[in-house]
Amino acid sequence: MLKVGIVGLPNVGKSSLFNALTAAGAPSENYPFCTVDPNVGTVEVPDPRLQRIHELTGSKTIVPTVMQFVDIAGLVKGASEGEGLGNQFLANIREVDAIAHVLRCFDDSDITHVLGDVDPVRDRDVVETELALSDLDMVERRLDRVGKKAKSGEKEAIAEQAVLRKVFDALSEGIAVRTLEFTPEERKILKTFQLLTAKPVLYVANVAESDLPEGDNQQVRALRAAIEAEDAGEVVVICSAIESELAELEPEEKAEFLADMGLTEPGLDRLIHAAYHLLGLLTFFTTGERESRAWTARRGSTAPEAAGVIHSDFQRGFIRAETVAYDTFQEVGSWKEARDKGLLRSEGKEYVVQDADIMLFRFNV
Known part of the structure; x- marks a missing residue:
């Protein structure tokens, strides 16, 4: 912390x-x-x-x-x-x-x-x-x-x-x-x-x-x-x-x-x-039935590095990150609508996380 x-x-x-x-x-x-x-x-x-x-x-x-x-x-x-x-x-x-x-x-x-x-x-x-x-x-x-x-x-x-x-x-x-x-x-x-x-x-x-x-x-x-x-x-x-x-x-x-x-x-x-x-930080979010949560990452972090903030296994076994911008999510109202309208992006290891990204990480360890 x-x-x-x-x-x-x-x-x-x-x-x-x-x-x-x-x-x-x-x-x-x-x-x-x-x-x-x-x-x-x-x-x-x-x-x-x-x-x-x-x-x-x-x-x-x-x-x-x-x-x-x-x-x-x-x-x-x-x-x-x-x-x-x-x-x-x-x-x-x-x-x-x-x-x-x-x-x-x-x-x-x-x-x-x-x-x-x-x-x-x-x-x-x-x-x-x-x-x-x-x-x-x-x-x-x-x-x-x-x-x-x-x-x-x-x-x-x-x-x-x-x-x-x-x-x-x-x-x-x-x-x-x-x-x-x-x-x-x-x-x-x-x-x-x-x-x-x-x-x-x-x-x-x-x-x-x-x-x-x-x-x-x-x-x-x-x-x-x-x-x-x-x-x-x-x-x-x-x-x-x-x-x-x-x-x-x-x-x-x-x-x-x-x-x-x-x-x-x-x-x-x-x-x-x-x-x-001042510390060069950004916030990304995860959300689901159980909880909606904010996470802190340094600006310039890649998707695997952001995944590692949640758990080291997420970073080690990173496959992809399903991602939608906050403003887009607010407009459509749900993961399903974002996916159905083609607004949900599949980002790989090179993706640089943006402030207010809402992310779902896929991984395999």
Whole structure:
């Protein structure tokens, strides 16, 4: 299961956001390092298409696809040198697939800011500097270890040393590893390092209720400008206080609350979808009498690779995949109609799965 780590300075709204995402009740008191051990929660990926497929086929159950979110304790300046239990928290980040970096973009005298005032651009720099320093320290130590083997002519060590030097030079210049170009062979080596700055990042601007529905204020604009100038990623604006309230409501109450706020969907839905997109994922579906189910695959996956998401036997014995696009399925209303009208495709091993494909795998083991 893919994991997204929620990181940021203390008291920026990480745990409140995590609570809203997972309804897990993690502590969110107003003092630094309230979270010590990371909280982990599984979150359904919202997708109305799955509900519609369920309605059309009359399946007994519905099973959404999911992601894991990890609430990691607040980092502080000096974390890479152990400040604020920094080494422990940085180690937790190494275990996730992507980072959701929460940045406080609201003023509130009742909520302490660890650096004294609210400045999301500075806060982003503080956290990312600590991640880079931690990576730099690890790369230096690994270079020392691999150097002797490389001198002896060991091919694997020579290849690793070349990647490490490339990374070291970039980090020394303040360049995040995720922005570098690597060959497929280099990427295999890079993956073993679990570098923090190699992970994709989504920036989450936490605003006040008064900034909704536009979610725009001076701090958000400054943050967007800084990130756009570096082509550093996407900003998702949420209000963790509002999301916490929404998480406790029933669906009908939630819809009414959103309408009153002038919002069309919860900020958490946008966040989950943005994280899904950041990781290069797509959703395909299976449906039948027993269940309608959403599955996660990486963009560019072939039909056998998608089958392997369900079970390794499906991939090993793959024969073909009967496939219909969601929009087509919704128009005709059933597998039978899709087949009768010649809209059901038989795809082979080379087929690249598309988002919202509805698939029935044929295999033989």
